[in-house]
Amino acid sequence: MIELYLNLPVWVQASLKGLIAIGLIIPIAGACSLAERKISAWIQGRPGPNRARAWGLGYIPVLGPILQRLGVFHLMADGAKFVFKEDVVPGHVNKFYYYLAPLVALVPSLCTIVVVPFGAYFDAATETLKPLILADVDVGILAVFAIGSLSVYSLILAGWASNSKYPFLGGVRASAQLISYELSRTLSVIPVFLWVNAPGPEATLSLFAVVESQSQPGFWGGMWFVFLMPLCAFVFLVALFAETNRQPFDMPESEADLVGGFHTEYGEFKWSIFFVAEYAHMTIGSGVFVLLFLGGWNPLPWVPLEPLIAGLPVWLGGLIGASVFLGKTFFFIFLFMWVRWTLPRFRYDQVMKLGWQKLLPIAIANVIFYALAIALIERA
């Protein structure tokens, strides 16, 4: 099996790996939409979707009722509905951009997986920890930011191509908001990389290196960056909420004043693509947060993964690493939903004030503080 795989041409191997990663992220995004409904119900003290029952599946003795109460069949019914509904295109839209927008939403959010490591395995031959990643490039985090920032065009295009007032307002808000928060988000990770990169000719922005530097021995080496740089983590998290258009920052949608925002004129499968893209974006954003500030695949602070899995078979070690990482990521997805169903939405002017007058100065002061502190520590 492994022989056969290794004999394939490189590009086939790469495509296979990519397809597997996409095949993982899309079910996660689907499960997120179910989790969102269940968690919102839980927070609001109601049972949530629990009625639909698929013919056949629902009558399996123990599993059937459990699946029914989890609302899994609602998810399946939703999916089937989106696929089979008639594809209505309003007459007043710009057709080319109208169809392009959902694609532009989905493609960047799936592309970012390429540079995000989602686990690690112990390579017995070299006795080192290797990342489970599609492409371990030096520009790591910058590539995530760069490709992720392209998804703003989906909102702008959807708003503009819909050719009506509310979607248009949503698109304009989206472009302003995403650009504002990009600044703080990028500034907030600078201290992390200042800390990770030792003086010398080599430097890296790879996310694997960040996790490696959180799994060193000793008090400072094993410390997760969320303890070392809580302010960075906070600014990054707030900016992440704004970048993924999650409440309390979902200005582009804000159904109270803009009907549905940028996706008012969208229905059926195109609408669901927007949502798969949003959840994929959220999943990867949470993953990046976990890698940067929560030690990636290290199970606990000061407890690195490497000695734990060193003696185990490669596949088991890899599975443990990936599970720890995914577990933390799922917690952050839960946090996204928790916040969404707890906090009210900001007003648009509040979003802009928060971004430019609060978050950005904090992020800049933070960078200066950590740059000075790290310089002093290096000198000592």
Added chain:
Amino acid sequence: MADILFHLFAFLTIGSSVAVVYNHNAVNSALAFLVGLVGVSGLFVLLDSFLLAVLMVLVYAGAVVALFLFIIMLLDMQGGERPPFSKPTAVAGLIGAALLTVCTMTLIRNFGGLETAEMGAIVPVGANLKHYADQLFTTYLLPVQVVGFLLLIAMLGVIVLSKKFEGMEDVK
């Protein structure tokens, strides 16, 4: 493989640049510009300078073109009638034509005379992250500062020109 990709990205870049100029719809132009930037960043990747490629996408494609689109949408510019030649257009056209002539002349005169250096002999300034940063803060410190200052002046100028001041109260 690299050759095919080079031609692909080169045609993408040139084609979309032509589309930027010839499109009547400003939104189409901005999006063609976006495609062109992605093409340029693809060319950077082929040159192994991943940092520049990523910065190109991050800064220009991710933020600058989004701002362009924001402005275009805010002003709701429709292509409309293009005015016939005015005096500045004529002068600009003359200068452009002169420059093009000089370039063509140089190209014809020195055709094939361009020295091709060994790949190993070229200092990869943009390839290594730290080297790039080091160069920015040492060799190219003055140009970076000057360009930053120019951008600051441009920004202040735009604010001053676009805001309507009424009396000294607003200035404060």
